[in-house]
Amino acid sequence: MIRIAHFTDLHVTEEPSRIPWRMLLSKRFLGWVNLSIFGRYRLFAESVRIGRALVRDLEAVRPDFIVSTGDLTGISLPSEFASAREVLSPILEDPRVTGIPGNHDVYVRSAQREQLYEKSFGAWTRTDLSVDEIPTGFRDIHPYPLLRLLGDEVALFSLRDVRPTRYHDSSGRVGARQIAALDSLFRHPRATGRTKILALHYGLCRADRSPDRRRHGLRDATDLIEVIRRHSVSLVLHGHLHGRFVLEPTALWPFAIANPGSVSSLQPHHSRAYHVLGVDRGHINLEVRRYDRTSECFQPWPEAPGAGRISGNLRRGN
Template identity: 35%
Template sequence: MSSSHGSVAIDTDTHSHSFRIAQLSDPHLTSLEGAGWRPLFNKRMLGYLSWRRHRRFVHSPGVLADVVTDIQARGFDHITVTGDLTHVGLPAECRAAAAWLRSLGKADEVTVIPGNHDRYVRADWSETVGCWSEYLAGDDSRIASEPMFPSLRVRDSVAIIGLDSAVPSAPLFATGRIGEEQRQRIAVLLDQARQRGLFRLVLIHHSPLPRGHRWRKRLTDAAALLRVLQRQGAELVVHGHGHKRRIDVVSTSQGDMVVVAAPSASLVGLGRGGYNGYRISRTGSGWRVEVSEYAHRAGKVVAQECREFELSRP
C-alpha cells in the first residue's frame, strides 16, 4: 500500500472514448442560522456550537458555487457527491440540500451517498436524507421508505456502487460503519460487475483504509471492508470525510485498486477547497484512470495535478 502526492501533466482532452466523472465531497452547504433550540438538545448542540464558532467561517457558499460552476462548465458525464451535505442533519438542512442537488443536476446524472454529518443523530429518514431519495437510489431501486445500500448505477461502462457508512455516533466522535449486510452485498455486486466487464467505482464517505482517519473519525470496520475489496477487486474507491486530498494504491487479487480522497468542496484557503475528476477509459490489458485535482485559488477553480494509473486485469 502506498500514498503519493506527486504530479505529472495537467488536464488532457485528447482521448479515445472515455467516461468522465466529477467527485464533489463534504460541501457542508447549509446554514444553521435560525435553527430552533428543541432539535438541538442532543449531540446536535455540539455540532451547532462548532458551526457557530468555526465551521461557518471555513466553509464558504462562494467557494462551493465556484466549484459547481467549474464542474458544470467542464461537462463531466456524471457527478458524484460523497457525503456531508449538511452540518447536523436537521430536516431543514436536508430540504435545502435537496434543492441544491436539483440545481447541480438531474437525479440520473448525479449519484449521492450520505456522510456522518447528514446522520448526526437518529432521525426520521423521510424527513432527513430521504429528501434525496432519487439521488441515492440505484438503477433497480424503488424510491420507498429507505433505499438499501449498496446502491448500483451503471453509466456507460462504469458500475457506480454506493456504500453508506453514515451512522449516528457518540458525542465528539465521527466514526462510520458499513456492517455485515453491506459487505456481503457489495461482494456480490463487485463480482457481477467484473463478469459484465465493467469498471468498478466504489463511493464511500469514510476511508476504507484502516488508518485512513484519526481514531475518533475512523471507519470502525474498515479492515473487514478492505478484505472484501481486496478479495473481490475494484478499480477505484473514492471517499471524503477528511477534507484533504490523498491517493493510495492497494493490491488486490485482481491487480491494483486506486483509493482517492477528495477535499471539501467549500473549504476556504488557497487551494484547500475543490474537487476531483476521473477520466476512465478501456485499454487492451484493462483500464486507464486519470485522477485530476481541481483547486479553488483566487476566486476561480484551476486544474492542479493529474496522475494516470494503468490497471491491468486478468
C-alpha cells in the first residue's frame, strides 16, 4: 500500500501593519485591503502555528509521499515566502514531497518574474521523467506536467494552473498545450497499469458539482475534464476552495475528487484538515486528520464526510 498525505492552502500571511508600503504598489494593495480591512489576516493568523503542527504530524504519520497543492503564502511577499520556508524547513529537501504553486504564490507579476515560489519551494517541483522521455512536441514545457511514480502502484500527475491575474480576478488556467501534454502522458509507458491520480491547485467544480465563478475558478476546467474522462484517472486532488469536500465517482464523472480545504483557515465552517490517501491495488482509502486548536495537534477525524473507502465507479489505470 502507498500512503500519500495531501495538504493545501496554508497561507502563511504577513501581519498587515508590518508590510512596507513600497511592497504594495501593485495588486498587492488590494490584497492588503483584504487582509487589514476585510479581516482576511485574522483568518490566517495561526498559519505558522498550524504549519508547525502539520510538520510534526507528518513526522508521526510517516506517509510514503506528500503533496502540496499551493497557496503557501498570502500575497506572495518575500517575507511570507521566508516564513513559509522556515515553517516547512523539515520537509523542504524531502524527496517524498511534490508541490505546485497556488495563485497566491504568484499573486503579482513581479513574484512570478522573480520566481519567488521557485526560489523557496522549487525543490518540490519534482518529476520522474527526463526531458528525453517526454514526447518531442512538449519538451519546452518540461518539467510540467509533473509525473511521480510512487512505488509500483501509483502515477501521480501534477499541473501548473496558476498565473498572475488582474485586480478582482483569481482565476486559473492549465493551458491547451499542458492539457495536450497531460493527454499524452496519461498514455506514457511508465504510467501504464498504475492507479492514476491528478493534482492541481484549482477545483474542477464546487462542492455541489456546480462550476466555480469565472473570476475564481479554472477557466479551462471543461477541456481538462474532457481529457480526464477519456483516461482511467481514479482521483483528482486540489485546493483553492477553502471548504473541505470529497466527491465520489459518478457515471458522468468517473473519478473521485478530494479537496482537504485550507489547512489553516480559521473560518468557523472550515475544517483545518489534511488527507492521507491509502492506495492498495486500485482501491483508495481516505483518512482525514484535523487540527485541534486546544491541543495544537492534528488528530484523526474518522467520521469526517467522505472518510473511508472511496467507492462508486473507481477505475484502475491501464
